Amino acid sequence: xxxxxxxxxxxxxxxxxxxxxxxxxxxxxxxxxxxxxxxxxxxxxxxxxxxxxxxxxxxxxxxxxxxxxxxxxxxxxxxxxxxxxxxxxxxxxxxxxxxxxxxxxxxxxxxxxxxxxxxxxxxxxxxxxxxxxxxxxxxxxxxxxxxxxxxxxxxxxxxxxx
Numbered sequence: 001x002x003x004x005x006x007x008x009x010x011x012x013x014x015x016x017x018x019x020x021x022x023x024x025x026x027x028x029x030x031x032x033x034x035x036x037x038x039x040x041x042x043x044x045x046x047x048x049x050x051x052x053x054x055x056x057x058x059x060x061x062x063x064x065x066x067x068x069x070x071x072x073x074x075x076x077x078x079x080x081x082x083x084x085x086x087x088x089x090x091x092x093x094x095x096x097x098x099x100x101x102x103x104x105x106x107x108x109x110x111x112x113x114x115x116x117x118x119x120x121x122x123x124x125x126x127x128x129x130x131x132x133x134x135x136x137x138x139x140x141x142x143x144x145x146x147x148x149x150x151x152x153x154x155x156x157x158x159x160x161x162x
Contacts, residue, residue, distance in 0.1 A: 061088070062145060067125075067137040078138065080149075083156060085128070097130070099156050104129040107150040126150050 061077035066087065076087045081096065088094040106127040121127075123143050128136045140146040 062149070063141065065139040067139070073139065080152060080156075085153075097128070097136075099153065101130050101132070102128050102153070102157060103131050105150050105153045105157065107146060126153075128153075 061079040064076055064078045065073040066076055067073055074089075076089050079086045079088070083099045084096040085099065085102075086094060086096040106129065111127075121137065124141070124146055125137055125139045126146050126149060128138065130136065138149075140149065
C-alpha cells in the first residue's frame with residue numbers, strides 16, 4: 001500500500017470538523033533542532049488473546065480522547081483499519097492516518113519528556129510521533145486498552161519496516 005498523499009496527517013486531522021468549526025491543529029513539535037525522533041526499542045508485552053480481543057474491539061471502535069494544541073480534549077472513536085488509524089466523530093467526520101506516517105509509538109511516561117505539550121500525560125495515554133514531526137496524544141479508558149493498542153501498533157510498524 002505504498003500510496004502517497006499530498007496532505008500531512010496533521011492537515012488531515014485539522015480538517016476533521018465539529019459542525020462548521022474546524023478543530024484546532026494537533027500540537028506541532030516545537031523543537032527546530034530535531035529532524036527525526038530517536039527510535040524507542042522498548043515494547044509492550046501483551047498476550048495474543050489480548051491482541052485479538054483489542055483487534056475485535058478496535059474494528060468497531062474504541063472511545064478515546066485526542067489532545068488538541070489548545071489544551072482541549074476531543075472525544076473520538078478510534079479504530080484500526082488494516083494499516084491505518086481512523087478517528088471518527090460521526091458518519092461524515094472521519095479522518096485516517098496511515099501507520100506508515102508513524103515514526104514512533106510512545107507509551108512509557110518516562111519518554112514523554114520528548115513531547116512539548118501542556119497536556120497532562122499519564123499511564124492511560126500513548127503518543128504517536130508522525131513523520132511530519134506532529135505529535136498526537138491519545139487517552140484511553142484504561143491502561144490495558146493503551147497497552148494493547150501500543151502492542152498492535154508496534155507489531156504493524158515492525159512488519160511495515162521490514
